[in-house]
Amino acid sequence: MENTIKSIVEKYDSDKGFLVPVLQDVQKELNYLPREALDYVSQFLKVSIAQIYEVATFYTAFSLEPRGKYQLALCQGTACHVRGVPQITDHIERTLDMNAGETTEDLKYTFETVNCVGACALGPVLVVNGDYHGNMTIAKTDRLLKKLGKEGTE
Ligand code: FES
Known part of the structure; x- marks a missing residue:
């Protein structure tokens, strides 16, 4: 999973201003936003996990629960x-x-x-x-x- 998240973040030049599109891509890839993936996003994008959760829970399009293919x-x-x-x-x-x-x-x-x-x-x-x-x-x-x-x- 680490490499998948890394390549998504790199696609956006590791720019934290692109947090929402990064999360959208992660969700597209994994069907939801698992905690492990969010930890990697936090690490690679240098954004706090609290801030990521704030965004992930604000938009109803994001799911923190497993979703089907x-x-x-x-x-x-x-x-x-x-x-x-x-x-x-x-x-x-x-x-x-x-x-x-x-x-x-x-x-x-x-x-x-x-x-x-x-x-x-x-x-x-x-x-x-x-x-x-x-x-x-x-x-x-x-x-x-x-x-x-x-x-x-x-
Ligand atoms: S009632 Fe409007 S699309 Fe079903």
């Missing part, structure tokens, strides 16, 4: 809800053997339920790592999960 966010807004989101939520929970709000032990999936993601006409909407999947049905969700399952083992 695939981050699934299922919209629970009204437009999606009336088009079958409760059934899709149950289906994802059953298929991945997890509850919404959790990350699987193998760190493959994080599944969250979220408020309206602003694409109501496409509802039900499932956002996977930032990509919007609209008009979701149970069958479509199944196909998507199978595809992600295969990608993860290749």
